Amino acid sequence: MNWAWIDSQWPTIWQEFGQHVWLSVLPVLIGLLLSIPIGALAHRYGWLRPPLVTLAGLTYTIPSLALFVVLPGLLGTKILDPINVVVALTLYTVALLVRTVADALDTVPDDVRQAALAMGYRPVRQLLAVDLPVAAPVIGAGVRVATVSNVSLVAIAALIGVPQLGSLFTQGFQEDFATPIIVGIVGCLVLALVLDLLIVLAIRLLTPWQRAGRIGRRGRSAAAAELAEVVGPAEVIG
Amino acid sequence: MITFDAVSKRYPDGTVAVNELTMEIPSGSTTVLVGPSGCGKTTSLRMINRMIDPSAGRILIDGTDVTAVPASRLRRGIGYVIQNAGLFPHRTVLDNVATVPVLTGTPRAAARREAAALLERVGLDPALGRRYPAQLSGGQQQRVGVARALAADPPILLMDEPFSAVDPVVRTELQDELLRLQADLGKTIVFVTHDIDEAIKLGDRLAILAVGGRLAQFAAPSQVLAAPADDFVAGFVGRDRGYRALSFTAGDGIAVRPEPTIRIGDVPTGADWLLVTDDDGHPRGWVDAAAHPGGTPVAEADLRLGGTLLGPGGSVRTALDAALSSPSGRGVAVDADGRVTGSIRAADVFAVAERTARDEPGEPPVPAPAVLSKDRPA
Amino acid sequence: MNGVWTFLSDGANWVGPDGIWTRIAEHLQYSVLALLIAAVIALPLGALIGHTGKGITAAVGLANLLRALPSLGLLTLLVLWGLTIVQDNPDIPARWGLYVPSILVLVILGIPPILTNTYAGIGAVDPAVRDAASGLGMTGGQVLRKVELPVAAPLIFAGLRSAFLQIVATATILALVVTLGGLGRFILDGPKSPVNPYGIMAGGAVLVAVLAIVGDRVIAAIGYAAISPGLRSNGRPGNRRRRPALTTRNDPAALAEVQQ
Numbered sequence: 030m031n032w033a034w035i036d037s038q039w040p041t042i043w044q045e046f047g048q049h050v051w052l053s054v055l056p057v058l059i060g061l062l063l064s065i066p067i068g069a070l071a072h073r074y075g076w077l078r079p080p081l082v083t084l085a086g087l088t089y090t091i092p093s094l095a096l097f098v099v100l101p102g103l104l105g106t107k108i109l110d111p112i113n114v115v116v117a118l119t120l121y122t123v124a125l126l127v128r129t130v131a132d133a134l135d136t137v138p139d140d141v142r143q144a145a146l147a148m149g150y151r152p153v154r155q156l157l158a159v160d161l162p163v164a165a166p167v168i169g170a171g172v173r174v175a176t177v178s179n180v181s182l183v184a185i186a187a188l189i190g191v192p193q194l195g196s197l198f199t200q201g202f203q204e205d206f207a208t209p210i211i212v213g214i215v216g217c218l219v220l221a222l223v224l225d226l227l228i229v230l231a232i233r234l235l236t237p238w239q240r241a242g243r244i245g246r247r248g249r250s251a252a253a254a255e256l257a258e259v260v261g262p263a264e265v266i267g
Numbered sequence: 268m269i270t271f272d273a274v275s276k277r278y279p280d281g282t283v284a285v286n287e288l289t290m291e292i293p294s295g296s297t298t299v300l301v302g303p304s305g306c307g308k309t310t311s312l313r314m315i316n317r318m319i320d321p322s323a324g325r326i327l328i329d330g331t332d333v334t335a336v337p338a339s340r341l342r343r344g345i346g347y348v349i350q351n352a353g354l355f356p357h358r359t360v361l362d363n364v365a366t367v368p369v370l371t372g373t374p375r376a377a378a379r380r381e382a383a384a385l386l387e388r389v390g391l392d393p394a395l396g397r398r399y400p401a402q403l404s405g406g407q408q409q410r411v412g413v414a415r416a417l418a419a420d421p422p423i424l425l426m427d428e429p430f431s432a433v434d435p436v437v438r439t440e441l442q443d444e445l446l447r448l449q450a451d452l453g454k455t456i457v458f459v460t461h462d463i464d465e466a467i468k469l470g471d472r473l474a475i476l477a478v479g480g481r482l483a484q485f486a487a488p489s490q491v492l493a494a495p496a497d498d499f500v501a502g503f504v505g506r507d508r509g510y511r512a513l514s515f516t517a518g519d520g521i522a523v524r525p526e527p528t529i530r531i532g533d534v535p536t537g538a539d540w541l542l543v544t545d546d547d548g549h550p551r552g553w554v555d556a557a558a559h560p561g562g563t564p565v566a567e568a569d570l571r572l573g574g575t576l577l578g579p580g581g582s583v584r585t586a587l588d589a590a591l592s593s594p595s596g597r598g599v600a601v602d603a604d605g606r607v608t609g610s611i612r613a614a615d616v617f618a619v620a621e622r623t624a625r626d627e628p629g630e631p632p633v634p635a636p637a638v639l640s641k642d643r644p645a
Numbered sequence: 646m647n648g649v650w651t652f653l654s655d656g657a658n659w660v661g662p663d664g665i666w667t668r669i670a671e672h673l674q675y676s677v678l679a680l681l682i683a684a685v686i687a688l689p690l691g692a693l694i695g696h697t698g699k700g701i702t703a704a705v706g707l708a709n710l711l712r713a714l715p716s717l718g719l720l721t722l723l724v725l726w727g728l729t730i731v732q733d734n735p736d737i738p739a740r741w742g743l744y745v746p747s748i749l750v751l752v753i754l755g756i757p758p759i760l761t762n763t764y765a766g767i768g769a770v771d772p773a774v775r776d777a778a779s780g781l782g783m784t785g786g787q788v789l790r791k792v793e794l795p796v797a798a799p800l801i802f803a804g805l806r807s808a809f810l811q812i813v814a815t816a817t818i819l820a821l822v823v824t825l826g827g828l829g830r831f832i833l834d835g836p837k838s839p840v841n842p843y844g845i846m847a848g849g850a851v852l853v854a855v856l857a858i859v860g861d862r863v864i865a866a867i868g869y870a871a872i873s874p875g876l877r878s879n880g881r882p883g884n885r886r887r888r889p890a891l892t893t894r895n896d897p898a899a900l901a902e903v904q905q
Contacts, residue, residue: 089810090857092817095832095850102843144353147316147425148367148415149343162357177713184715185818188833195717202721202821210725214718221713238357241399 031208038209042197046216049193052114052186053179053220059115060122061172067123068130069156081127088124093117093182097189114186121182122175129171133164166239169232173225180221184213194220268294269315269423269455274324276310276480284310285480287324292474294329294422297449297456299470301463303503307480308459312425315457316345328423343367346416346424346454350432352408354400360386360411361396367419378418385414390444406437410444417452426458430465442468463504467492467511475500489515509624513584516623518577518616521586523600526610529554532564540595543570548606550576553594576601577611583623587616648844649851663830665852672827672856675819676812679748683755683808688801691763695797696789704764708757716815720750724822740824747819754815755808762804766797799876802868806861813857817849828853 035042071078096117101108104116137160145159161168187195197213200206233240269292276285285307292298300308313319314326317338326333333341354363362369364382369375383393389410400408409429416424430438442465449456460466466473467488475484475491477499484496492512495501504511528544535541535556543551543565552570559569574592577585577600589598590613597610652658659665694700723746731742770793778792794801820829831849836842 086810086861087854087858090814090854091850092814092829092832092853094817094829095846095853098832098836098846099843099850138351138353138356140349140351140353141355142353143318143349144347144412144415145355147318147342147345147347147349149339149341149370151339154370159355159357163355165357174712177709180713181715181717184717187717188818188821195715198715198718198721202725205725207722207725210718210722214715214722217715217718218710218713221709225709225713236357238359238399238401241402 030211031206034206034208035212042212042216045192045194045196046220048111049180049183049195049216049220052111052118052183052191052193053176054224056115056118056122056179057172057176060119060126060175061168063119063123064126064130065161068127069134069160071127071131072134073152078131081131085124085127088120093121093185094188096120097186097191109190111191113189114183114191118179118182122179125175125178126168126171130164130168133167133171134160136167137163162236165236166232169228169235173228176224176228177221180217180224184217268292268329269457270325270327270330271311272325272327274311274314274321274326276307276314276319277322283479285314285321288480288482289324290474290482290485292455292457293472294455295453296471297458297469298472298474299458299460299466300474300476301460301466301470301503302476302483303461303478305478306476308461308474308476309427310480311476312427312457312459315423315425316342316347318342343371343419344421344423346419346421348409348412348416348424348426348429350428352400352412352429354408354411354415356400358399359396360391360398360400360403363400363411364396364414364418366415371419382414382418385418386411389414389417389448404437405433406441409433409437409441413445413448417448421454423455423457426456428459428461431460431462438465445469464511467514475503510584513587513620513623514582516583516620518581518583518586518619520619520622521577521583521611522615523609523611524597526597526599526607528607529565531567534562534564535559540597542595542597542599542607542610544607550599550601550605550607555594574598576605578605579603583616583620586611587613587620590616648841649848650844651841652844652848653851668826668828668830668849669852669856671825672813672816672829672853673860675748675751675816675825675827676809676856676860679751679812679816680755680805680809682748682752683812684759684805686752687756687759688763691760691801692767692789692794694760695764695767696785696793698768701764701768704760708761711753712757714753716750716754717818717821719753720746720818720821723747723749743822743825747822747825751812751816755812758807758811759801759804762800762807763797766800766804767793769800770796795873796876798868798872802864802872805868806864809860809864810857813853813860817853828856 067081071081097113098108100106100113100116101110104113106112141159141163142155145155150159183193184195184198186193187197187199194213194216197209197216201208201210201213271288271290271292274285274288275283277283288307288311300311302308310319314321315328315333317333354360355366358366361379361382364385365373365375365378368378368381373381379396383396386393386396391407391410391414395403395407400411403411409432412429416426430441433441446469458466458469460469470488473484473486473488473491474482475496477483483503484491484500486496489512491500492504492508492515495504495508501508526542528542528548529535530546531543531551535554538557540553541556543554545551552572554565554569554571559565571594574594575585575589575598577589577598579602581589586598586600589600590596590611591598593599593610595610597612598616600608600611602608653665661667691704694704724743727742727746731737731739767789774792774796775788778788783791816827817829817832819825819827820833828849831852832846835844835846835849838845
């Protein structure tokens with residue numbers, strides 16, 4: 030480790046870290062906002078689900094590198110424009126979360142759904158006031174996976190020259206110099222860890238009833254949340 | 268009044284859940300839809316608040332077709348209680364109960380105040396209101412379910428096997444609680460169960476449905492037991508129906524004989540069972556004088572706990588049970604304060620039961636609300 | 646899209662040391678090898694954790710840590726170190742300096758999904774089933790082999806497929822390491838090509854996607870043959886809507902359905 034280099038490069042590293050933060054976080058926020066209505070539709074209309082799941086699976090097979098390079102042509106943006114990275118990662122996030130949202134809504138117990146219907150909820154209000162809050166732990170687990178993998182994927186954009194922590198990897202590789210690479214890896218790990226903790230905290234704040242359930246008997250959604258952590262990227266299913 | 272007018276439900280796969288059901292469910296009393304699985308009782312119930320839409324026929328509430336208003340508005344005016352309560356796990360008990368008032372625009376604070384009062388009404392400590400459903404027992408959850416259904420003070424309450432997922436002791440408590448509530452509220456309750464005992468206990472009227480959604484009989488429980496409309500009903504109410512029917516005969520005519528009593532600390536004499544009471548005359552148990560060591564006073568540990576008691580207004584069935592469950596063969600009769608008034612013997616109960624049985628079959632069937640069904644004209 | 650077709654339909658592009666077939670073979674070789682190694686590590690570990698119920702927190706932490714490691718950073722770092730090692734040790738074939746780090750990066754990518762799905766699948770076996778197996782006189786190892794692993798199979802295969810997808814997609818960055826080739830070469834070199842740059846690059850992406858889908862189907866087919874018919878999820882979409890709420894503790898079939 031060359032500490033003097035780190036010291037001299039600190040402002041640049043800090044700047045790249047900042048870039049990395051918003052390039053990882055923004056796609057999750059946009060992706061989540063898009064996934065909720067799409068996932069809810071896939072949950073509600075069974076026929077929509079297989080094509081959506083297949084589409085999501087196909088999206089995941091597109092190498093991020095290819096997406097970073099193709100998008101400028103499709104969007105009319107410059108190759109170095111960070112927008113390309115945001116759009117590409119939003120696509121991956123949506124691909125992951127649409128399934129998670131649909132599956133999470135499946136975990137809402139049928140008697141809860143029936144009770145809401147019988148009390149006269151209209152569909153949209155029921156989704157917002159009952160279904161989504163009950164499904165929140167599972168959706169949250171999916172958001173954690175999406176966020177952590179985004180942090181890693183953003184780095185690949187360094188190959189096309191968009192500056193962020195990944196730039197330290199290409200720089201170190203070209204200069205045959207390990208220090209920047211290690212700094213970049215540590216930066217990514219720290220960022221992933223901090224974002225993950227923040228999401229866990231947010232989920233806890235949003236679902237106080239989950240802890241209440243654990244005192245008594247294990248809530249179904251708690252078990253389901255555990256499950257969602259297991260779910261990797263969506264798969265191709267015909 | 269809820270009117271079913273030739274209502275049918277057929278599913279695309281050809282299953283007929285309900286077949287041309289016509290009946291009139293009177294207001295202000297409890298009507299129990301009862302029958303084996305597959306008889307369409309739940310389907311019929313769920314068509315009232317349009318959770319399911321009929322394939323044919325109409326359902327009217329006080330003469331207005333249920334399809335005349337949007338389903339969500341209709342449902343807000345009908346309470347609904349289901350088997351596992353269906354409480355919202357993410358809301359506190361209080362907010363669960365306040366759901367419908369909040370939906371219909373009541374300010375949250377006011378809705379919560381009313382919700383707390385309702386909790387008390389269904390026999391729950393209002394302090395439970397701050398808990399989440401997962402922190403309650405099954406019986407408590409079910410009470411919250413009832414409170415939630417009552418929150419908007421709907422004239423109609425639909426209950427779909429609400430007590431079948433709790434243990435028998437809690438079930439009995441919940442049934443008693445419902446009877447007490449209904450005596451106060453006088454709602455139009457439509458109750459679905461597959462348990463004939465529950466149906467007899469709770470129903471002012473029974474609608475007995477056969478597989479395939481056919482209405483086999485619509486009558487008061489006493490009449491269903493005394494005069495089943497057909498073999499299906501007779502089979503469904505079971506071999507015990509003669510015994511069950513005793514529930515509907517008052518036990519007033521049974522001779523109550525004087526019963527000598529002793530207290531704890533007295534020395535029993537004679538060779539018979541002796542009834543032990545406390546100082547106020549409340550029964551404590553029986554002691555067998557023949558088996559008791561001579562000359563020693565009766566201690567708490569010597570008591571054989573007695574059977575069930577016959578109170579004022581008890582039925583012949585209760586009286587018979589009191590006699591049969593007592594170790595001495597003599598059932599204990601008590602007054603309204605629970606003090607011993609004397610004892611009854613099974614033979615005397617049988618005499619009353621026999622007299623009743625002789626009198627009743629000759630009686631013309633109680634005129635029941637229209638029992639109309641295409642395949643079974645009344 | 647025309648460019649993609651031009652690139653893929655020209656037979657000359659498919660043959661030779663830089664041809665498509667060679668690149669596919671390289672890509673597949675790295676991916677399959679990495680998947681196998683990841684499985685050899687993660688399956689027994691996951692089975693042990695699931696069977697004993699111990700170390701789940703550690704496993705979740707490990708999986709999350711591995712997931713958070715940026716593949717590109719890891720690749721560049723390991724290659725730098727690998728090259729230094731082969732330089733200092735002439736006995737080691739020089740090629741290994743690139744090869745081993747590359748495979749290692751893909752292995753690390755493949756471990757989390759296999760590990761988590763294996764222990765979750767085994768943990769989800771109905772305790773009553775496990776009790777019954779012990780009650781029949783099975784030893785711990787027999788319960789694992791004859792009951793827990795077969796019941797967890799749908800979920801384990803879902804994990805393998807998930808791992809393969811990520812490995813195949815990420816193997817494109819191996820192109821960064823020039824001599825290793827793989828389909829990433831088309832994506833990285835395409836834009837620099839004087840003729841049909843876009844077609845070559847997008848064609849490479851299409852080939853990666855096709856490879857991922859074909860591989861996924863193959864693993865799914867192996868899984869279908871290996872999973873007991875009693876546990877296969879019914880693929881009819883109509884069944885999904887009315888699926889009762891998931892209870893991971895006692896319904897691995899439903900659990901697996903979420904995965905697929």
